[in-house]
Amino acid sequence: MTIENCGRELTFDKAPSRAFADGQNSAEVFYLLGLGDKVVGTAPWIGPVLDGFEAVDARVPRVAELDPSFEGILATKPDFVATQFQWQIGPEGVVAKVEQFEELGTPVYTAPADCHLKGKKMDGDKRAMSQIF
Secondary structure (H helix, E strand, C coil): CEEEECCEEEECCCCCCCEEEECHHHHHHHHHCCCHHHEEEEECCCCCCCCCCHHHHHHCCECCCCCCCHHHHHCCCCCEEEECCCCCECCCCCCECHHHHHCCCCCEEECHHHCCCCCCCCCCCCCCHHHHC
16 A cells, blocks of 8 residues: 655555554544554653543553654654654654654654645545554
């Protein structure tokens, strides 16, 4: 499967099994999709988890309360990273650039609402993260 995300193509031969959720929103999307068992770590976290997801969230390691480090994310051995904000993982990312993960074979999916590429479609084929998994 190939999707467009923030002007980049992401190709998957199989569903990821070890996802890192960079951003509370990213983690909660996994939980809402019933994929909490695939989340191997998360950060940053700014508030209480959505009602009803306390048990699954308690199982997911919090790598950092604020910005995680690139090395902290890699320590979870992810095969997929979902990021809420490009200022964390993106062209000028304070955590890392997307290319740093791609060099290691780890695709990065950016929340479409945070794509900063002028003239690019945010999510060209409208496939949701649930279709990747």
